[in-house]
Amino acid sequence: MSTTHKQINFLRGWPSPGLLPTHLLSSACQRVLANQDEYTEMQEYGSCHGLTRLRKGLANWIGPHYGVTPDPERICITGGASQNLVCILQCFSDVNYTRAVWVVAPCYHLGCGIFEDSGFAGRLHAVPEDDEGIDLPIFDRKLQEFEKQDKEKRDQKVMHPADIVYNEYRKLYRHLIYTVPTCSNPSGLTMSLGRREGLVKLARKYDALIISDDVYDLLQWPLAAPVTQDRQAELRLPRLCDIDLSMGLSDDDPHGFGHAVSNASFSKLSGPSVRTGWAEASPVFISGLARTASTRSGGAPSQLCAAMLAEVVENGQLQRFVDETVRPTLQRRHRLMMDAIHTYLLPLGARTRVSSLNGYEIFGGYFVWLELGSESSTKFIADVLKTEENIIVGHGNLFVVHGDERSAIFDNSIRLSFSWEAEQDIEDGIRRIGQLISRMNRNREHYLQLASTSNMS
Structure with missing residues (x-):
C-alpha cells in the first residue's frame, strides 16, 4: 500500500528549531x-x-x-x-x-x-x-x-x-x-x-x-x-x-x-x-x-x-534559555504525546511509563518508550508504518546490545521522540499509529501473511 501522508519522524532525537538558541x-x-x-x-x-x-x-x-x-x-x-x-x-x-x-x-x-x-x-x-x-x-x-x-x-x-x-x-x-x-x-x-x-x-x-x-x-x-x-x-x-x-x-x-x-x-x-x-x-x-x-x-x-x-x-x-524555553517546550511536547498515547494507543493495549523516576511526578529527556502489546514484532510494525503511514519510529530491537542481543530482547517496544517534529504533528502521528494498529487487528490474516512473505518481519 503506497501513501501520500506527510512524513512524521519519531526516530530523530534532534532538538527542533525552536529549541536552538x-x-x-x-x-x-x-x-x-x-x-x-x-x-x-x-x-x-x-x-x-x-x-x-x-x-x-x-x-x-x-x-x-x-x-x-x-x-x-x-x-x-x-x-x-x-x-x-x-x-x-x-x-x-x-x-x-x-x-x-x-x-x-x-x-x-x-x-x-x-x-x-x-x-x-x-x-x-x-x-x-x-x-x-x-x-x-x-x-x-x-x-x-x-x-x-x-x-x-x-x-x-x-x-x-x-x-x-x-x-x-x-x-x-x-x-x-x-x-x-x-x-x-x-x-x-x-x-x-x-x-x-x-x-x-x-x-x-x-x-x-x-x-x-x-x-x-x-x-x-x-x-x-x-x-x-x-x-x-x-x-x-x-x-x-x-x-x-x-x-x-x-x-x-x-x-x-x-x-x-x-x-x-x-x-x-x-x-x-x-x-x-x-x-x-x-x-x-x-x-x-x-x-x-x-x-x-x-x-x-x-x-x-x-x-x-x-x-x-x-x-x-x-541557563535562562534552558529554564524559560527548552524545558517548558519539552514539557509541552511530552504532554501532547502522552495525551495522544492515552487517547489512541492505550485502548489498543499499549503501555508506557508515566514518570521517568519511580515514585515521583517528573519526566525529562527526549523520548517515550512504548510497549505496544501486539502479536507482531515492532520491527514489522515499524516497516508497515513507514510504508503505509509514512511514519518513522525506532523499533525495540534497534536498542539491543550488539553481540548480546538474546540477553535483552525488545520485540514489543518502540521509542518515540517528541523533540523534533512540529507540535501539531505529534498528535497526528500518534493517531495514525493507532489507526494502523487497529487496521492490523481488523485484518489480522492479511498482515500475518504479509509478515510471512516479506522482508519486513
Whole structure:
C-alpha cells in the first residue's frame, strides 16, 4: 500500500528549531570575534584542558545544581559526548587488559559501535533494568560468573608498556560500564539514588569505570506543575561521579582516578552543531583525559565554540534559555504525546511509563518508550508504518546490545521522540499509529501473511 501522508519522524532525537538558541550564539560569536587579543587566543590551539572561562562557568553552573563544590579542576572541555567517549576508551581501557564492556539495556543504539570501533566487538554484555534502573543483583551475578570464566586469561600481556597500566596520568580498568542514568535514551527511565550508590560500589568491587552519559540531566520537568528555575531534589539526583568521589579512595586506586566519569554535552542545550561538551570526574582522571594524544596534538577541542558558550554561560543567558524555553517546550511536547498515547494507543493495549523516576511526578529527556502489546514484532510494525503511514519510529530491537542481543530482547517496544517534529504533528502521528494498529487487528490474516512473505518481519 503506497501513501501520500506527510512524513512524521519519531526516530530523530534532534532538538527542533525552536529549541536552538541561535540568537544567543550569534551575538556571542560577534562579541568573541570583536576583540583581536581575545579572538587570536580563541583561534589558536588552546590548553588541553579546554578554555578556562568555560570550565569555570560550567563549575559555577553545574556545582550548585548537584550540590557539590564548584571545581574547574574536575572539568575538561571535549568535542561532545560521542567524541569524548572515544578519548575515554583510548586513555583508560585496553583491548587486551580490559575484559568486558557492560551496557544497560535497552541502550543508546549508536553507542555500541563506538565500543566496537575501539576493539571491543564481541565483548559487549547487556545488563537489564527494572523500574528503578540497572538491576544490581543480576549485574553482580553476571560479573561473578564472568570473572570465574575469565580467570585463565588474566595474565595476557597488555598492548601498552607496563608503566602505562597505572601511572600518573593513566589507569586501565578491567571492566567498562556504559549507562544513561538520567532520562535514559531510549527508555526514558531515571536511575534511583539507591541504584546509583549500589552501581558505584559494584564498580569499585570489580575495578570498573562507569561511563555515565549525562546529556539530559538539565532537561527535566515536573509532570503537572509549571517549569521554574528552582528544581526539587528529585530533579537533581547526584551524578555517579559525585557519588564515587564522596566515597573517597578505593583500595585499588591509590592515585585517586575514581570509578566514574560524567560525559556531558551542549548538543541538547545549544544545538548539536557546536560539537562541544565536557567531562567531569576526579582531578586526576581529568588530567589524564586532557592528555589524550589527539588533544595534545590538536589542542583543546571546539576552542572557538567553547568561547561562544563561555559568553552565554558566564552571563547566565544559556541557563535562562534552558529554564524559560527548552524545558517548558519539552514539557509541552511530552504532554501532547502522552495525551495522544492515552487517547489512541492505550485502548489498543499499549503501555508506557508515566514518570521517568519511580515514585515521583517528573519526566525529562527526549523520548517515550512504548510497549505496544501486539502479536507482531515492532520491527514489522515499524516497516508497515513507514510504508503505509509514512511514519518513522525506532523499533525495540534497534536498542539491543550488539553481540548480546538474546540477553535483552525488545520485540514489543518502540521509542518515540517528541523533540523534533512540529507540535501539531505529534498528535497526528500518534493517531495514525493507532489507526494502523487497529487496521492490523481488523485484518489480522492479511498482515500475518504479509509478515510471512516479506522482508519486513
